[in-house]
Amino acid sequence: MSGQDNKYEQMWRKLDLDLGAHDQLLGVLGQFYNDIYLSQQGRLKGMEYLDFVLGEVHGLRIQELTEAKARGRKVVGTFCVFVPEELVLAAEAVCVGLCAGAEAGYDQAEQHLPRNTCALIKSFFGFRLAKLCPYTSACDLIVGETTCDGKKKGYEIFGEFAPTYVMEVPQGKSAAAKALFKAEVLRFKNKLEALTGKTITADKLAAAIKLVNRRRRALQRLGALRAADPSPISGRDALLINQVAFYDDPERFSGAVEKLCEEMEDRVKAYQGIAPGGAKRILLSGCPMAVPNWKLPWLVEGSGAVIVGEESCIGARATRDLVNEEPGDLEGMIEALVERYMKIDCACFTPNDQRLDHIVEMARELRADGVLHYALQFCQPYTIEAQRVKTRLDAEGIPMLRLETDYSLADAEQLKTRVEAFVETLG
Numbered sequence: 001m002s003g004q005d006n007k008y009e010q011m012w013r014k015l016d017l018d019l020g021a022h023d024q025l026l027g028v029l030g031q032f033y034n035d036i037y038l039s040q041q042g043r044l045k046g047m048e049y050l051d052f053v054l055g056e057v058h059g060l061r062i063q064e065l066t067e068a069k070a071r072g073r074k075v076v077g078t079f080c081v082f083v084p085e086e087l088v089l090a091a092e093a094v095c096v097g098l099c100a101g102a103e104a105g106y107d108q109a110e111q112h113l114p115r116n117t118c119a120l121i122k123s124f125f126g127f128r129l130a131k132l133c134p135y136t137s138a139c140d141l142i143v144g145e146t147t148c149d150g151k152k153k154g155y156e157i158f159g160e161f162a163p164t165y166v167m168e169v170p171q172g173k174s175a176a177a178k179a180l181f182k183a184e185v186l187r188f189k190n191k192l193e194a195l196t197g198k199t200i201t202a203d204k205l206a207a208a209i210k211l212v213n214r215r216r217r218a219l220q221r222l223g224a225l226r227a228a229d230p231s232p233i234s235g236r237d238a239l240l241i242n243q244v245a246f247y248d249d250p251e252r253f254s255g256a257v258e259k260l261c262e263e264m265e266d267r268v269k270a271y272q273g274i275a276p277g278g279a280k281r282i283l284l285s286g287c288p289m290a291v292p293n294w295k296l297p298w299l300v301e302g303s304g305a306v307i308v309g310e311e312s313c314i315g316a317r318a319t320r321d322l323v324n325e326e327p328g329d330l331e332g333m334i335e336a337l338v339e340r341y342m343k344i345d346c347a348c349f350t351p352n353d354q355r356l357d358h359i360v361e362m363a364r365e366l367r368a369d370g371v372l373h374y375a376l377q378f379c380q381p382y383t384i385e386a387q388r389v390k391t392r393l394d395a396e397g398i399p400m401l402r403l404e405t406d407y408s409l410a411d412a413e414q415l416k417t418r419v420e421a422f423v424e425t426l427g
């Protein structure tokens with residue numbers, strides 16, 4: 001991720017990036033990555049693959065996307081785990097998750113959005129408007145969704161700057177809500193077929209379902225191995241793997257994670273871990289942490305604790321459920337997609353008791369000593385739901401600390417003090 005390396009300059013120029021600002025961003029991120037990731041002791045050998053992918057995040061992977069486009073494939077960008085990636089792949093397009101985890105381009109974003117908009121929304125506006133993100137620029141279509149109000153209204157404006165399509169996501173889980181979502185899945189299928197000129201057949205969709213399930217299974221296996229004490233992997237590395245899952249080639253990525261799991265299994269057998277045995281074990285729960293939002297895991301693990309799970313869309317919420325692979329016909333597969341996606345327990349849903357159950361389940365399975373509830377400032381769904389999470393965890397006897405923050409480092413010291421005090425209280 002070098003800001004000096006300009007072998008991709010021509011490609012970035014074609015994607016209409018602001019080369020000066022982009023170079024500066026890569027320089028800062030490279031330094032941040034060195035400090036947070038490469039300075040860790042005892043990392044798994046398999047993390048070299050992730051370091052390589054991150055190092056080439058705006059290089060080789062973008063080159064792959066532009067080559068795919070030259071061969072006639074379309075690139076579809078998404079912001080939310082509600083968008084069924086299987087349909088994108090079955091339409092022979094490439095699916096990329098668009099990160100929005102840095103405080104960049106805020107000046108431009110705030111010309112269109114209120115200042116008190118959550119960092120994630122301001123960030124995806126900023127990356128686009130300041131011409132910093134080659135992924136956004138490479139997209140033939142960007143898919144938004146009507147989850148929280150900020151995103152829903154934001155996409156109306158974002159559509160002026162990028163080819164945007166919005167899927168309607170219901171707010172509840174009734175039969176009527178499922179029917180609405182099914183209609184939206186079918187509308188999205190038609191949109192993709194029109195975009196790519198390819199028909200989504202049962203064979204193509206079955207293959208896409210298997211491919212995405214393979215990636216979910218690999219991440220589930222990795223997640224389960226973190227129940228070991230000492231934990232075989234740091235929370236920082238596990239978060240990075242879950243982040244990279246959104247834009248790497250799914251087949252190559254699954255192979256790399258499967259190999260990493262074998263290495264982790266060896267460590268678990270040998271009682272080896274990244275943090276000393278007895279280090280306090282933390283479950284993170286709440287808003288997604290998009291690349292390069294590594295602030296909180298860095299602070300938590302800097303306090304001597306180890307993060308053993310992420311109850312988040314960049315974590316277990318994205319990988320917990322598989323799509324049923326049994327149906328052999330297109331209609332059955334669409335039903336299976338609807339069933340699977342409607343299990344997502346985002347705080348945008350009401351009521352959302354399943355999420356409370358899942359947090360308790362994860363805390364128990366991963367033997368967490370406490371839960372850190374993380375919400376971005378101005379995110380109403382997660383900041384409000386935090387109260388219900390606290391009440392439930394209190395009843396279960398699981399300590400919880402509630403944190404609200406953004407992408408800036410201005411509150412790092414204050415957060416560190418609060419996290420350290422919380423970790424000290426854990427039994």
Ligand code: SF4
Binds near residue numbers: 346
């Ligand atoms: S938290 Fe909700 S809105 Fe955000 S990515 Fe997850 S499902 Fe989508």
Ligand code: SF4
Binds near residue numbers: 119148151288376379
């Ligand atoms: S963090 Fe909250 S406010 Fe921001 S996009 Fe996600 S759900 Fe919406």
